[in-house]
Amino acid sequence: MASFSFLNPGFLWALPLAAIPILIHLLSKRRLPEIRFPTVMFLRALEPREIRRLRLRELLLLLLRTLAMLLFVCAFARPSVEPKGATVRAAVAVAVILDDSESMGALDEQARPRIEGARERGLLIVDAARAGDEIAITTTTGPDAPLSNRSGDRVRLERTVRQVDVTWFPGRMDLALERARRFLGRSGLRSREVYIVGDFQASNFTREARENVAMISRSGARVLLLPIVSSRLPNHAIEDLDPELRPGPQGKGLEMRARLVNHADAPSERLAVRARRGDALIGGGDISLRADESRWASLPIDWRAGAATGMTAAASTGMTGAEPRAPVVVESDVDALAGDDRRYAVLGAPRRLRVLRIVESRAGAPASRFTALALDPMQDGSGGYAIETGTPASLLGLGRGRADVVLLEDIASLSGDAEARLRAFLREGGGLVIGLGPHADPDYYGRRLFPGVIDLALEGMERAAEGQAFEMRARAPAHPILEGLSLTVGSPLTQSRIAALARGRVTSGRAEAVVATTGGLPVVVAGPQVVVFLGSLSDDWGDLPYSGAFVPLVRGLVDFAARAPSQEARDRLLVGRPPAAHLDAAPAGAVVVRGPESYRSQATVVSEGSGFRAVADAPAPAPGFYVFEAGAREAATVAVNPDPIESDLRPVSVDSLRSGLADPPRTLLTAASLRTHLRDTRQGRELWLLFLTGAAIFLAAELVLGSARIAAP
């Protein structure tokens, strides 16, 4: 039930002013002039009929004037009503979640960072605080302890809000909501509110975050969503860098690979990407990206330019063994979110990818060499691949020091020892490419080798009908395996056909069908470290080796398997996590880590397989290069980058946060609507404008009635 009150009741003393029209009316009646007139018989005749009507109109006019004056005076007294859910008379516990993640640094059309809008709204909420209210302010990147201030000291609260700034950390909305929920749970006040201020990145609203919103809502607290932006801002980003240099096309030159993403509805044409080491430009290129495309792109690198700035001569000449590592910065054109347009990497010296081909000779016929030729056509390693061909028995001596990737080609089955050795190789971070074929035993692969290696079930062989063949189509065209091919979803991989393949079925989300037949049968299935080609990598089942797609496909299979995601994830260092480095030798003395923004931290060193692993005690506050020093000597340098999850500025659908809740969160899109909300709920909904409008309407009606009266004769 809404209650009515006046915020400025002192003005109600002026209410007697409403009697002015009545007094004027009475006085004018009392002082009527007298006019002597020849006869009043015509006036008298009019009296009964007209005068009564005129008196009625006069009373109506008097009423209108009095009401107008009444409303006018009341408007100055600031009438207000307390709407449902308002907290005019009760103190309120308020939790404010300010998103200060990296994405809040994105600039809007007026080149104003989103964080400014968040701070503005935060200050509005703090300004509306009254004595007795409890306010906690927390951020989405803050530590576990809430950045709260429960005192009623508005100055301190305002200072807290003003100090909130964009960080390099990814937003953890779920944790922030959890902190807000705990704060409200501890409060003894019955009226509770949570204000979520941010850009509402879809990636921030995880399942846990949504559950927390629902729990807060169900606890009786009101949830208010304050999105700073309501539309998606176009943004591109450099998501990742391959720290390993690779040979260029036809083995000429060197190139590094960068994964770029275009988070926009429109293509990004000729995006300029540059690679620098220090001040020296060592490479770059123009990249075009389709809408929402994410792919690896190769950047030609002038290795000698790098050598001039510190690379060793050996490294500059080509593929070598252990080489020094070089810190490199890759930048692209700056857009709305500048933080993700720069990425750091410590490049290793270029080296060949070591591939162990396992083939079998049958009936004296030599094994096919299609894959060997695809990877190393000159047979001199200039293609970037060092090929070693062996038999299944060769697997018994397999190790990471011998090969990066094992390629099984049409192998019927493996012995137990070979299989055990292969599994150990995978555990060490090695990659595996399996090409089936007419001699491969589906039962062996499906039942024995694949479990624990890749979530793929084999259900026999599938042969095309007489006179027909299977066509291969890309199902995941942006997959790294297919990066050498320009494909879209569903487009044919090649003009060539295959006559048969193993009938496979992906059994979990850890594996993905990258290529499939037109009928939906998987042809290429990728899992962590392991890729399976369910057809034949020779010409047993078709003419694929003779097509133009064969070389990039085989290289894609091997490259993907070599870049083991598990290893990659382990090596990727992100802002907000402690920097870590691999040390070949035990450090002499304590290890100190130095980085950007005056970062300095002790590191803990633990033994790790072939060396030692040093992990800093403090998380990295900003992207850049972090140097591990042992005894005043540089032991290692690592690159720390921002979390690419912040690059996708796509906002979550606010409606999706409201669904299923009895008291759904209210959305306040603008600062003005927040101001109105705060005023309505803290002071009641002011009605002075309504009253003034009413007074104006009454006055207008009085004027209309009055002019009609004059115009009547």
Next chain:
Amino acid sequence: MAQTSQRLLDPHFVSKLARLDLRARLVVDGFLTGLHKSPYHGFSVEFAEHRQYMPGDPLRHLDWKVLAKSDRKYLKQYEEETNLRATLLIDTSASMGYSSHGLSKLDYARQLAASLAYLMLRQKDAVGMFAFASGRGELIPPRSTPSHLRQMLVLLERLEAAGGTDFASSLHALAERVKQRGLIIILSDLLDDAERIAGAIHHFRHWKHEVLVFHVLDPQELKFQFEREATYIDLESGERVTTRPQELRGDYRSRVRSWMDRIREFCIEKQADYVSVTTDTPYDRALLEYLSKRARLL
């Protein structure tokens, strides 16, 4: 010259002159001066002409002197003798004292009556006067002697607006006293019951009188151009009505118009001439009406 005559016919200008006889003469002179340009001819009793005798003409009009001198037969136009007897009836009730702009209805009627009397006497007509109000009246019988004018002017000077009208009773009484056929000229605001007015006029017509009614009103009575709410006091009955003129103006005007129309219809029905004048109407209109009526009578 024309401008001077126009000015002399303006009631407000004439009212500024002191003496009534002078005023009457100025009005009539101004009127006559303007009339030479008008289509009304042959009014002057002093004009005579000769024309050739035609067989059938009465011999008594033959100019014997011319015949004796020239042996030619000419008819002589004798100075015309009139038998028109006019009586001016002047309403002196209190309502006639109303003035919205300086010249009351009674003043206007007084001036008009003097002018008519002067004009009539100049034409050798017999003119009398009857000033009446409720319960009283003063009659000067019609005569055509020039000295008679002075007697009427004295009466006119003495008139004051007072009392009620009782229009019909006064006229009925007069009708019984003036039985010799003549012209009855009524100058009144006719603020009485229309039926009773019609009855009085009928009484005059019964005795074969010609009746000419000058309905004298103040312009404000027609327009009712008051603005503020006020209490209106009836000059005759003292009755008070409080009202807002701007609200009633339209209805008031339509009622006055219908009242005047009804009186006019009564007059037409009784074969009386009706002339509505306001106190700002030039006198020539009234004089012309009189002359027109006279021409029809003679």
